[in-house]
Amino acid sequence: MRVTLALPRELGQSEVSRWRELQEADPALDSPFLSPEFTITVGELRDVVRVAVLYDGPDIVGFFPFERHPLGIGKPVAAGLTDAQGMVRAKGFSLDPRRLLKECGLAVYEFDHLVSGQPLLDERHDRHPSPIIDLRGGYEHYTDILREHSGKTYKSTLAKSRKLQREAGELRHDYATTDLAPLHTLLGWKTDQYRRTGRTDRFAHRWIVELVERLLATRSDSFAGVLDMVYVDERPVAGHFGLRTRTTLAGWFPAYDTHFAKYSPGLIHHLAMAEQAAANGIEVIDMGRGEKEYKDKLKTGQLEVAEGRVARIGAAAGVHWMMRVPVRKTRATVMANPFLLKTADRALKTYGRLRTVLQG
Template sequence: MAETLQVEIMKAEAMDPAAVDLWRRWTLTNPALASPYFRWEFTEIAARVCPGAAVAVFRRGERIVGFFPHQRRGGAVQPLGAPMNDYHGVIAAEDEMLSLEAVAGVLNPRRLNVPSWVGPAQAGQARGTVQVAMSEPGYEAWYAERRSTYGKYFKDKERARRSLEAELGPIRVEAGLRDPVLVDRLIALKAAQYRRSGLHDIFACGWTRDLLHALMLARHEDFGASMAVMHAGDSLVALEFSLHAGRHYHFWFPAYEPRLARCSPGILLSMDTMRLAAADGFRVFDFGFEGEGYKKYFVNARQTVREAVVIRPGLGRSLGEAAVAALGGAGGRGQALRNSLRRRWSTIEACEASSLGQLRGAAFALRSAVSKAAAKRNGPTRVAHV
């Protein structure tokens, strides 16, 4: 009979070396934990800057069977680094992965919110993430196959490259950069993008900025963060912040100059980054959640994760559920809408460690939803240019 699962909550800095060695061994030997987000280095760095950071250490008897890095927001538990953590779950041996339901049962939070759970789970819904998996010949073989399959699309990108060069000058791409000035430039572009789209600015809370800078400054042999940039002539036209570990390269935060969207600088930068990184030995390039149209032309692999909110039985409606209900009333009905609104609330809750900050974020989201609903009802507005 299996021993009862028990948990101890501790700070990451309190982890003893033997436990850290076990963590590292599991991430190297369990294929499900190949993403950089599972590495001990990510947790150790994120725990220094994320409010409410902790590690759940699961045991059966005296034996450690898993770790779950997380953060608390009141009675809610989220993966450590949320909303910026693209993969999460229990770090464990391949044959002893703990289920989402088991974790929720032993942690017993008011609410456990996981946007991209890796491992056994029944709650919530399945979502897909997409990757480029390159064979050993590397980038050139991958590009030849993609161009053969989607000739029109990639010919269009080649024309876009020529157009960008004709307009601004020769294209120059650099990867593996660790310049904090570039990080700030990227954050400014992303903040402007969030404002245009009416989404919550995940960098306004401060600690999320600190996380990118801390990851950028870290120096580890087999884990790191870096930036790739594209210049056309004297103009910086696109940037991307990525995480990498082992042979896995995770595209994380892309940004480009909106005025050049017709030339697809962000897509061109991703292509050139893969070419340069493949030459350094990377073979899996993760593009995160499927959905954006361009990804289907690139990716040839897929991973299924679980998005779920596990609520303690018997609890009344939380602030988050109330916020989702209010936003839904402003914008319409339907499961797809409710899922979208829950994701929006989860982002607000994760970024804002205080109740006041969460209320402000929800109020902004409500105003945006009302404005979008009104615009949809009234149709496009004509603007007179004078």
């Protein structure tokens, strides 16, 4: 194995084409977060992004996109934002993960959404489900499954949609729009949600807003940003911004206007989104790792992602272990215990309300 390092913008068209070819050859890699366009766009905004190009003789057999931080700490591209992480490589190509880290100048590589089948994985790493909406049989087949397994949710969502239209006006769904105005409306709802629930507001970082704007403008057969909004009487009610490959739509930023909360606008929107996505060739909507009630109600399957780290022996890896691993294990314990999770969620929402009052 030979490894060369490059900034994303330094990749030539032949390398980008090879990346896309390797990705499309393996269903486990069918996530837009693993597409070359995503890494290149993030690299335009963050100078810590690198790409390791892996060779077997004269042939390119893999790409390993990562961020390199001080002390040789490696993280996935746009760490903390992405629901699929890892390297894109030829099937059957194996490597020593620690040698890869050495070639990349890394002491540690930390991840929390590593996709299945990665040579970076071992039995020590924690596995987590990533729920999906399976549309490979079409939208009608999906709703047939919903009626069978989540019949109450499906019927009540349709009933609330009819009630919303009776009380507020005609419903319209705008799928895959490229208009910036509804995007900013959606991001405003998301910021309010972060603050209301005590979470960190991601869109307080200008580079993340710019990233989303650039991805919205990126459109090709194999990769695009997808913004869709539901309107009632031409007033925006709910929406979502995500990314797609040819056949997978990655859920990313869903939100809604809380004025319409009693109608379950998020569920209304997700059903409308699934219908339009299926009509546009999408076979899977990956809703991402995480315990959310709406995911449980809408899912018809799941993928698997892993959390953990790969490290070389050294002082930097030891310091990283002390700073990060105990925190991660504590978080995992809370997430796995329904009582602890509910208590933590309630505490965050209380904090969010207090913060809103103090900032108001």
